Amino acid sequence: RKEVEQDPGPFNVPEGATVAFNCTYSNSASQSFFWYRQDCRKEPKLLMSVYSSGNEDGRFTAQLNRASQYISLLIRDSKLSDSATYLCVVNGGNWGQNFVFGPGTRLSVLP
Amino acid sequence: ETGVTQSPTHLIKTRGQQVTLRCSSQSGHNTVSWYQQALGQGPQFIFQYYREEENGRGNFPPRFSGLQFPNYSSELNVNALELDDSALYLCASSFDADTQYFGPGTRLTVL
Numbered sequence: 001r002k003e004v005e006q007d008p009g010p011f012n013v014p015e016g017a018t019v020a021f022n023c024t025y026s027n028s029a030s031q032s033f034f035w036y037r038q039d040c041r042k043e044p045k046l047l048m049s050v051y052s053s054g055n056e057d058g059r060f061t062a063q064l065n066r067a068s069q070y071i072s073l074l075i076r077d078s079k080l081s082d083s084a085t086y087l088c089v090v091n092g093g094n095w096g097q098n099f100v101f102g103p104g105t106r107l108s109v110l111p
Numbered sequence: 112e113t114g115v116t117q118s119p120t121h122l123i124k125t126r127g128q129q130v131t132l133r134c135s136s137q138s139g140h141n142t143v144s145w146y147q148q149a150l151g152q153g154p155q156f157i158f159q160y161y162r163e164e165e166n167g168r169g170n171f172p173p174r175f176s177g178l179q180f181p182n183y184s185s186e187l188n189v190n191a192l193e194l195d196d197s198a199l200y201l202c203a204s205s206f207d208a209d210t211q212y213f214g215p216g217t218r219l220t221v222l
Contacts (some may be wrong), residue, residue: 004153029116036212043201043213044154087153099144099155099203099211 001025002103006088009105017078021105023071023088032091033064035073037084038104044087047073078109115204115214123220124192132217134189134202142166143185144211145177146201154201160185161207165182189219197221 006023013019025033036044048055050062050071061074071088088102114137124130136143143160146154156169160179174190186187189196197220203211 032209041199041218043216046210049210051147069115099156101146101155 003100004088004090004102006086006102007105008103010108011105012108012110013078014110015078015080017109018074018076019078019107020075021073021086021088021107023073023102025069025088025090026072026098027090027092028069028102030069030090030092033071034089034091034099035060035062035071036087036089036101038087039084046103047086051089075107080109080111083107083109113204113212113214115202115212117200117202117214117217117218120215121218121220123222125222126192126194126222128192129190130192130219131187132189132200132202132219134185134187134204134214136183136185136202136204137212140204140206140212141183142205142207143179143183144203144205145185145187146203147171147196148199148201148216151200157187192221194221 033050035047035049038044050064054063059076063072085104085106087104090100116135118133144159145157146153158168159166163179177186179185199216201216202214205211
């Protein structure tokens with residue numbers, strides 16, 4: 001089993017749709033969690049950190065379920081500019097361990 | 112922009128050659144991590160440097176080596192290049208190995 005798994009995608013949705021991405025991780029000692037977005041042939045950019053209580057940033061909502069080792073990202077009212085690959089990232093249990101990236105889920109928002 | 116810079120942006124080498132990639136971390140950051148991203152995949156962790164010491168290593172052979180300098184900038188060296196080393200090489204800086212911010216990457220092509 002891979003350390004971090006994501007929905008395979010791609011997701012093709014119309015503008016204004018709500019879309020949800022799912023991610024599971026295998027290391028129960030993982031301490032911190034993030035969503036990054038990556039545009040084609042560009043570097044990953046931090047979208048948001050994910051906290052146990054869940055957090056929201058505008059149209060984006062992230063949830064963490066430690067018991068199920070599951071992370072989600074919800075995008076409401078999707079825009080054309082949301083088209084990108086969304087990477088789920090898990091930081092290992094021990095300080096200084098590496099970030100483990102999921103394979104990413106590609107989103108295309110269509111006009 | 113993250114303030115993380117990488118050089119060069121593109122590089123073409125032949126099999127068996129050696130390459131050095133460079134990264135300047137964001138001001139105030141003391142940790143640099145290197146990743147390899149093949150086309151269509153998520154970034155794979157190579158190693159991390161914290162205050163000039165290697166602080167974790169992924170599943171990469173010894174011909175991948177690195178350095179971190181007193182100003183926290185870093186180098187990634189790859190010896191005996193193979194065709195499969197063709198990828199985007201990403202550097203990420205952070206403070207105390209927390210949230211990572213990526214540079215634009217170096218695209219390496221091995222012929």
